[in-house]
Amino acid sequence: MEMFKNKLIVVEDDPATRLLIRSVLFKSGYQVLEANSGEQALELCACEGPILVVLDIGLPGMDGFEVCRTLRASGRRQGILMLTAKEGDQDKVEGLDAGADDYMVKPFNPRELVARVKAVLRRLHPLNSSNEPLLFKGLRLEPENRRVFRDGLEVRLTPREFNLLSNLLKASGRAMSREELTDALWGINHFGSPKLLDVYVRRLREKIETDPSAPQLIQTVWGYGYACR
Ligand code: CA
Secondary structure: OOOOOOEEEEEOOOHHHHHHHHHHHHHOOOEEEEEOOHHHHHHHHHHHOOOEEEEEOOOOOOOHHHHHHHHHHOOOOOEEEEEEOOOOHHHHHHHHHOOOOEEEEOOOOHHHHHHHHHHHHHHHOOOOOOOOOEEEOOEEEEOOOOEEEEOOEEEOOOHHHHHHHHHHHHOOOOOEEHHHHHHHHHOOOOOOOOHHHHHHHHHHHHHHOOOOOOOOOEEEEOOOEEEEO
């Protein structure tokens, strides 16, 4: 399903709180849909494909933890920011265990809520669409015309090699997991062999590294993925 860039869902059974959340997020430029129960939230998520769900824990029927686990099990990758009325670590731990990206205690400062939503989205979608050239240790990647230079000389990359390098560079030193890279290259619903990613990394290294057997640009993060750092 297409992910709409700015569509969020607020799940809260208390109308006043729901309205408050909706209005601060709306003012920050998001399209905000509302659900007053977990069941309704799951239905909306399935048909609307939000990028993030603000999810209250205390809901009639299915509670927020269960909604969170169900959303995670569905494999869709929207962000989840949980809300609870209770101070204390127990809900927080359970919320994060259930797969929430972040957590806030009510009553909250509306501006902080917006900041948290943005932070979750930045973590989930680190690939900004800026067309500024990306520079890294003698490499120059020009997103707009899809060209790559090493020490001033153009390196010819296939579209997938280019996307791989571009993803790693845009992560600005953050290690990307194998899963994240595979999703970025082949799409979320790809079920291909993870080995394929290694093949692409090897080919890319052969083109951009001085010594591909001792890579200086693309590092292997053992048991996790790769990083340009
Ligand atoms: Ca509630």
